[in-house]
Amino acid sequence: MKEAKSVLLVMDLQAGIVKGNLQDSAALAPFQQAIQTARNSGVPVIFVRVAFRSNYPEVSEKNKIFSAISKRGGFTETDEATQIVPEVAPLPEEPIVVKRRFSAFSGSDLQEILRAKHIDKLVLAGISTSGVILSTVREAADKDFEMVVLSDACADSDVQVHDTLMQKVFPKQAEVMTVQQWQESLQSME
Template structure:
């Protein structure tokens, strides 16, 4: 699907069982992600699922990394575990790639950029958990890599609603278009 910015792709980020269970206690919290996925598929926009996961023994985790070093001590989040699998409510189709990353940004340590460039994608539609984590980090890196970006405000979750609001209203608009799913859908129609 082309828009005025070029070929687009939807990134559904960190919608994996171990993260969804911490942020989305009610099923309704996942409806916006399901709607974004349904819209992308309807308009033949490629969908990429991004998850965070680690190899057995955690060779990717440096003890100085405050975010991930606790995982290497307590265990969990290896790529084979249930916690790193994409949540059943937004299950990927066979032709939709699942990208594994090793840091907060969807780009860091993954093959995402290689696949995007190979497919001629230059416009990213971002959604995910958490707004202050994967969405913020991916937006910043994508902007530095000269992608055009849309953030689906209502398809982002954060444990702090105030932080979500500040990011989507004041920070993200400096580098991205921020839309709700209804406006994005109208734009595609």
């Protein structure tokens, strides 16, 4: 069996989400380590962010979370809250995918990019574990992607939910490892 071609997906590390889920910028260290590991190993990096058009045409009143955002305003494509934080800034050649829902695939062109690059293995990092990570794992599994979830490069405001997902839910569909373990696995393939 041939080695899967991987990509690191760095998801929702944008100002409005980082601020609400991480205590300080030091908590970004595992994300920075994952990005640097990918770049050093020749693994492409794709950044994913959630944002809406200014008049929210993609938000249904039936969607509890996103309709609340559309009522109070913000989280539009140009809003500061949707911009990737500078501590993990993409390089000019690294794509930034804009999604309209929790999953990195929903309302985005991510699948087209992955198909064009012949990617079949996703390495997932992001905020929040119970949001973008969970939704992306489920959808990617249905799309037959091989996956690694970087447990320490994911965060959630509810630590118990994070731990339950990492220990009981994700291992059924993905390999769960730390950034250090992933880095070592890449080095062992060189």
